[in-house]
Amino acid sequence: MRLARCGALVLWAALIAAPTRAETPARPERIVSLNVCVDQLLLLLVEHKRIAALTQFATDPDWSNMPRQAQGFPTTHGRAEEVLPLRPDLVIGGEYSAPDTIALLRKVGQRVEVMRLANSIDGVRAGMRWVGALVGERAKAEAMVAELDRRLAAVAAAIPPGPRPLLAFYNTSGYTAEPGTLADDVIRAAGFENLAARFHLRIGGRLNLERVALQPIDALIAIATEETSPSRAVETVQHPALARLAAKKPFAAIPGRLWTCETPYVAEAAERLARLRAEVERRR
Amino acid sequence: MRHGAAHARLLGGLALLVLAGFAGSLALGPVAIDLGDALGAIFGNGPEALRLILLEIRLPRAILALAIGAGLGISGAALQGYLRNPLAEPGVVGISATGALGAVIVFYFGLARAFPLALPLGGLAGAAIGVWLVYALAGRGGSTATLILAGVAVNALAGALTALALSLAPSPYATLEIIQWMLGALTDRSMTHVWLALPFIVAGVLILATLARGLDALTLGEDAAASLGVDLAGLRLRLVLGTALAVGAATAVAGVIGFVGLVVPHLLRGRVGYRPGALLVASALGGAALTLIADLAARLILTDREINLGVLTALIGAPFFLALVLQSRRSEP
Numbered sequence: 001m002r003l004a005r006c007g008a009l010v011l012w013a014a015l016i017a018a019p020t021r022a023e024t025p026a027r028p029e030r031i032v033s034l035n036v037c038v039d040q041l042l043l044l045l046v047e048h049k050r051i052a053a054l055t056q057f058a059t060d061p062d063w064s065n066m067p068r069q070a071q072g073f074p075t076t077h078g079r080a081e082e083v084l085p086l087r088p089d090l091v092i093g094g095e096y097s098a099p100d101t102i103a104l105l106r107k108v109g110q111r112v113e114v115m116r117l118a119n120s121i122d123g124v125r126a127g128m129r130w131v132g133a134l135v136g137e138r139a140k141a142e143a144m145v146a147e148l149d150r151r152l153a154a155v156a157a158a159i160p161p162g163p164r165p166l167l168a169f170y171n172t173s174g175y176t177a178e179p180g181t182l183a184d185d186v187i188r189a190a191g192f193e194n195l196a197a198r199f200h201l202r203i204g205g206r207l208n209l210e211r212v213a214l215q216p217i218d219a220l221i222a223i224a225t226e227e228t229s230p231s232r233a234v235e236t237v238q239h240p241a242l243a244r245l246a247a248k249k250p251f252a253a254i255p256g257r258l259w260t261c262e263t264p265y266v267a268e269a270a271e272r273l274a275r276l277r278a279e280v281e282r283r284r
Numbered sequence: 285m286r287h288g289a290a291h292a293r294l295l296g297g298l299a300l301l302v303l304a305g306f307a308g309s310l311a312l313g314p315v316a317i318d319l320g321d322a323l324g325a326i327f328g329n330g331p332e333a334l335r336l337i338l339l340e341i342r343l344p345r346a347i348l349a350l351a352i353g354a355g356l357g358i359s360g361a362a363l364q365g366y367l368r369n370p371l372a373e374p375g376v377v378g379i380s381a382t383g384a385l386g387a388v389i390v391f392y393f394g395l396a397r398a399f400p401l402a403l404p405l406g407g408l409a410g411a412a413i414g415v416w417l418v419y420a421l422a423g424r425g426g427s428t429a430t431l432i433l434a435g436v437a438v439n440a441l442a443g444a445l446t447a448l449a450l451s452l453a454p455s456p457y458a459t460l461e462i463i464q465w466m467l468g469a470l471t472d473r474s475m476t477h478v479w480l481a482l483p484f485i486v487a488g489v490l491i492l493a494t495l496a497r498g499l500d501a502l503t504l505g506e507d508a509a510a511s512l513g514v515d516l517a518g519l520r521l522r523l524v525l526g527t528a529l530a531v532g533a534a535t536a537v538a539g540v541i542g543f544v545g546l547v548v549p550h551l552l553r554g555r556v557g558y559r560p561g562a563l564l565v566a567s568a569l570g571g572a573a574l575t576l577i578a579d580l581a582a583r584l585i586l587t588d589r590e591i592n593l594g595v596l597t598a599l600i601g602a603p604f605f606l607a608l609v610l611q612s613r614r615s616e617p
Contacts, residue, residue, distance in 0.1 A: 231455035233457035234457065240475060
């Protein structure tokens, strides 16, 4: 009797313990990404055989910095019924992944982790470490952070003292780098004053072309429209008034994919901006 | 003769309104510019930034609002006169929507980048199909209900196909821009758009203006008009071509701007003695004035963002449309 009770207890303990162990394997071996930033971190951090699927954007040069490295992987459009048959042991989504899909996946017992998207360079470091810890590659993630810091320190060391040149970032539809975004942090890290901050734009605010024309800007950045498929949003960046402003100022086209994600490419964005700043100083 | 003088006064008044709207469109915007500086920037050696704002940002917008408004106004008047239906209007019957569809297809799939004229031509082709569809479905002198139902069907089909095309387009922004085509806007349109659209719209307006005599004759009935020497097939062809040119090119650069062609002819019909021919030029001027003023409001109502022009014209036009529906319900028991 006592023995039977004891056995039942052990069985019960094993039953409640088992799912917890299955939910957190030491090292996930079949990882599905639902976010193009996560796609790139996985390609950089884990052995490729551990990636069960990337997103449809992983091979799209508009969105990803690593379209070639992403070739040959299964991709999903982020729908639950595409994800489940892959039998992943870890699904990583982003803050803006469809909340209904994530809720549904969790409801059927799938482990889903959601990455907070970086809104500062610190957020980039945190994102790299967070994914590194999830996939059991902490050392690689630390090395990635260290390399980012080394390149950013080199950019910072080259900033001359004195007032900072004023930079206007005119993105599609007039969107810009508002204070409190990663792009704003990178602009400041490269030694510029950001025009959007001077206008006190809040998140989602847009630059008005008329107002930009009146500001004493020293340099201008936009996206590279010739690389991007046509749209009304892209057309705003092709406005002749902007072209006239850009023709007289140091200008660089910096693709959004470099500095919207928590990838080492953030350093490349900072380095390109630093070269633009050097051009401003040269012309002074 | 008294009639002629009153008509001239009406056209003069409308022209003044257009002029005021155009001047306002140049003078007012997010950045305040005083008149002396503005004149200096345009005619003298004013600061480059002001020149840029006035000539590259505000001027194209003012020209487009004027031309598009004139095109929509005269198209509405011509369609109402020919179909003998007071609710005919490019937006309501779906011609603007098919024009937008044509423009969306050539724009988002790269054709317009390779060959810029493809944009107005795409809008023109779409609008021509729209006019033809409406004519085939509702016909001349058909009931108001048939016309509105035809418009609902054409609008729904064109809207769905536009959304489909934008969903399939390679651009990441395309799906976000569905609203820009359904409820048009003139935000940040440039001289490039003016050169693309203006010649087509002017041609359309001029062709529609030649319909005056024919439309007046048609009020006596088709047989009487034919006996007066009106070439009915030619008249129909000019109506389709003129509307397609004006509405197609307008939609290709601005998206659907509804109700201008409905509101304006209605406000002016009594003033021109209910003559559909005289209504044409008056509606072109009235449409230009209304669109210029609405676009100015779209820029100025909110300080930190713009309202789509199509939203404003719909807010003005839709209640007007409802009133007309109620009126026609009372008159056809």
